[in-house]
Amino acid sequence: MRQPRERLALLRGQVREWAADVLPYAAELESDPGTVRRMLDLPLLSGVATLQIPPEYAPAPLVVGRERFDLRTALERVVFFEEGARADAGLLLSVPGPDMAGSLVDALGDRAQKDWFYGRLLERPTWTCFAMTESERGSDATSMATSLTPSAEGGSLLLRGGKRFVGNAVRAGIAVVFARMSPGPLGIRAVLVDTAAPGFAAEPIPTMGLRAIQLGAVTLDAVQVPEEHLLGRHLPAIRQGMWGWLRTFHVWRTVLAAMGVGIAAAAHAYARRERRTPSPRVREQLDAMDQRIRSARQLTHRAARTVDADPSDGTLACAAKLAASRLADRTTREALALLGPGARLDHPALDKMARDAQGLEFMEGTSNMQRLSVFNGVMRGGGQSHADAAEPAQRPAGT
Numbered sequence: 502m503r504q505p506r507e508r509l510a511l512l513r514g515q516v517r518e519w520a521a522d523v524l525p526y527a528a529e530l531e532s533d534p535g536t537v538r539r540m541l542d543l544p545l546l547s548g549v550a551t552l553q554i555p556p557e558y559a560p561a562p563l564v565v566g567r568e569r570f571d572l573r574t575a576l577e578r579v580v581f582f583e584e585g586a587r588a589d590a591g592l593l594l595s596v597p598g599p600d601m602a603g604s605l606v607d608a609l610g611d612r613a614q615k616d617w618f619y620g621r622l623l624e625r626p627t628w629t630c631f632a633m634t635e636s637e638r639g640s641d642a643t644s645m646a647t648s649l650t651p652s653a654e655g656g657s658l659l660l661r662g663g664k665r666f667v668g669n670a671v672r673a674g675i676a677v678v679f680a681r682m683s684p685g686p687l688g689i690r691a692v693l694v695d696t697a698a699p700g701f702a703a704e705p706i707p708t709m710g711l712r713a714i715q716l717g718a719v720t721l722d723a724v725q726v727p728e729e730h731l732l733g734r735h736l737p738a739i740r741q742g743m744w745g746w747l748r749t750f751h752v753w754r755t756v757l758a759a760m761g762v763g764i765a766a767a768a769h770a771y772a773r774r775e776r777r778t779p780s781p782r783v784r785e786q787l788d789a790m791d792q793r794i795r796s797a798r799q800l801t802h803r804a805a806r807t808v809d810a811d812p813s814d815g816t817l818a819c820a821a822k823l824a825a826s827r828l829a830d831r832t833t834r835e836a837l838a839l840l841g842p843g844a845r846l847d848h849p850a851l852d853k854m855a856r857d858a859q860g861l862e863f864m865e866g867t868s869n870m871q872r873l874s875v876f877n878g879v880m881r882g883g884g885q886s887h888a889d890a891a892e893p894a895q896r897p898a899g900t
C-alpha cells in the first residue's frame with residue numbers, strides 16, 4: 502500500500518499532464534470566456550466537472566497507478582487545484598460541475614435535494630454558482646438584504662433582491678442563493694434555484710483578472726422557489742445556515758490557497774525560464790521566491806488536513822488563503838520586475854497571472870477578513886488540534 506505522500510504525487514503528476522493540454526487555450530479563453538464550452542472534453546476540465554461529484558452519484562473515480570481519487574478530501578482538492586492553477590486558475594473555476602455550490606449541498610442538502618442537484622449535473626454539463634455577495638455588503642455578508650419569504654399561495658418561497666460578483670452566474674443552470682428569512686445571522690438561509698425560473702436574470706461584469714469565471718450581477722425579481730429547495734430544512738435550526746456555509750468556505754479557502762500557490766509557482770517557473778543566465782542577485786531572488794512558495798504549500802496542505810480532520814476548524818484555512826493570495830500577488834509582481842519595464846506587454850502570459858492573482862484577494866473574503874478570522878480562531882484555540890500533523894518532508898515534482 503502506498504504512503505499518502507506517494508498517492509498525492511500520483512495525483513499531482515496526472516493533473517500536471519492534463520494541465521499542459523489546456524495551456525494553449527488560456528489566451529483564447531481570457532478574451533472570450535464562452536470558448537470554455539469547446540474545451541469541456543479536455544481531461545482537466547472533465548476531471549474538475551465530474552470528480553467532485555460524490556461517489557454515490559459519480560460515474561467513476563479517477564484511477565492513477567491503481568489509486569482511486571474522487572476529490573472528496575480538501576487535501577486531494579488542493580493538490581488538484583494547485584497543479585491546475587499553474588496552467589490557468591480562471592479556467593479551473595469556469596467549468597460546469599458542483600464546485601462551491603456542491604460543497605454546500607453536501608453539508609446542508611437532504612437526500613432529495615442531493616438527488617435533484619447531482620441528477621441535473623449528470624444529465625448534461627451544467628454550471629453552478631454560489632450567490633452570496635451583494636452590492637455594499639461584500640465582506641459583511643451577514644447584513645445581506647436579499648429576502649426569502651413564503652408565497653401567498655403556499656408551497657413555495659419568493660426570492661427578492663440582487664447579488665454581485667458571482668462567478669459563472671451568467672452560464673449557471675443551478676444557483677445556490679443566500680437570502681434572509683428572519684433577522685440576525687441565523688436568519689440567513691440558502692436555496693437551490695433553477696436559473697430558468699422567471700425573475701432570475703444575470704448580467705456579466707467585466708473584470709481584469711480571472712476573466713474566464715465571467716463574474717455576474719444577479720437580479721432576483723420574485724423568483725419562485727419550491728419549499729423543498731430550502732437547504733438545511735431537515736437540520737436543527739443552528740445547523741441550517743451559517744454552519745453549512747462556513748464549512749464550505751473552510752474547504753474552498755484551502756482550494757483558493759492552493760490556487761495562489763499554483764499561480765506563484767507558475768510565475769516563478771516562467772521567470773526562471775526567461776532569465777537563463779541570472780546574476781547571483783537574481784538567482785538569490787529566485788531562490789527566495791521558491792522558498793516562499795514551498796512554505797505556503799506546506800501551510801496549505803496542513804490547513805487542508807486540518808479541515809479534513811475537523812471541518813468546523815477553518816483557522817488554518819484562513820491563514821493559508823491569506824498567505825497564498827499575498828504570495829501569488831508578490832511573486833507575479835516580482836517575476837514581472839525581473840523581466841524588465843515592458844514585461845506586462847512582452848509577456849502576456851505572466852501579465853495574466855498577475856491579474857489573476859489580484860482576483861484571488863477578493864474571493865471568499867479579502868485578506869483583512871482572513872486576518873480577523875485567524876485572530877478570532879486563535880482566540881478560540883482553533884488551528885491547533887491538527888497543526889502538528891506536519892507535512893512530511895518532500896520536494897514536490899517540478900518546483
Ligand SMILES: Cc1cc2nc3c(=O)[nH]c(=O)nc-3n(C[C@H](O)[C@H](O)[C@H](O)COP(=O)(O)OP(=O)(O)OC[C@H]3O[C@@H](n4cnc5c(N)ncnc54)[C@H](O)[C@@H]3O)c2cc1C
Pocket residue numbers: 630631632633634635636637638639640641665666667668669710711714716860861863864865866867868869870
Ligand atoms: C474573481 C472573484 C470571484 C468572486 N466570486 C464570487 C462568488 O462566486 N460568489 C459570491 O457571492 N461572491 C463572489 N465574489 C465576491 C467577493 O466575495 C467579494 O468581492 C468580497 O467578499 C469582498 O466584498 P466587496 O468586493 O464588496 O469589498 P468590501 O467588503 O467593500 O471591502 C472593501 C475593502 O474594505 C475592507 N474591509 C471591509 N470590511 C472590513 C472590516 N470589517 N475590517 C477591515 N477591513 C474591511 C476589505 O478588506 C477590502 O479591502 C467574487 C469576487 C471576485 C473578485
